[in-house]
Amino acid sequence: MARFREPDMTEQLSADDWIRQGLKALAKSGFTALKAEPLAKSMGVSRGSFYWHFADLGAFQAAVLKRWREIAAEQIIADVEAASDEPLKALLRRSFGARLELERAVRNWAAFDAAAQGAVRAIDRRRLDYIEGLLEKRGLTPATAQARAQILYWTFLGFALSGAPVPAARLQALLDEILTMVSA
Template sequence: MTQARLSKQDWISAGFSALQANGPSALKAEPLARALNTTKGSFYWHFRDVPAFHKYMLAHWEDEALTGLIAEIESQSSPHTALQKFVHLVADPSGTTPAIRAWAQSAPPVAQALAEIDSARQKYLAALLKRAGVSNPDIAQALYAAAIGQQLLPISAQAKSKSTLDTLVDLILALR
């Protein structure tokens, strides 16, 4: 029985799994090939080298972290539920972004991509708040920082993060 040929997306998905489980040091051809039960040749068929693989991973993450996030939020029926959905998605500790944040500590290109996404997300959040009648841009930055901060809390405290962030959204909207 022959194994199905791996796609570029298979390698990128494996890269994100490895990044989340083992950190940036796992983003190399050899450990990824082992995890996928294949040869490094398959990796190099799709990517010129490891830095090229990293660029593809970042491009995929950037698209998902902004376009994917916005698509999920725009389906909400009210500004209130859109704001809640935004903070819940940003605060999610099980997503890829916390691993990207850790990777950014040691990789300047990742740090630059992260800064661009954070800036774009804050602008989008400011627009969501404006639709809800809140025009102070400092509120967007504070709410975004609170959502990111929730990722850093111990697991036991993260269980309350959804209701804590909902309370913060409710408070912001009550004060408009």
């Protein structure tokens, strides 16, 4: 009879598991939580699993930033494009209705780290380009779309960084007003 063998930690956890845990830790505790030892402890494994998947902490942090860019821009854009609602309205509802702890954490990280700063610059450019395109599709000239996209994005960043909760009915009224302002 064959003996049952416990799978080792490298079989149990994937790089994706570590990245997901890293994003959770980042959102909850900030970039200083992105270390092998505390992450391993929170996942109930040794650091060996971490180093099985990532050459070093820098490689892990790069993977976390890459995933953040995917979920904070590309996934949102894909969801907006797939929505039955008008894209700009869907984008506003999605962006202003999201939990933004991760957004705040990455932007804070960017104040201390060049790689995080580069990721933030890239995502800002991607988001601005997308918003400009949506406004141009609504009939605005490129120059007007660019200016209004920037104003809209600054509005989002102010909202994201404030962290102040807004009751749902009030938020909807604000989003309706924002849509009117950028579309006029």
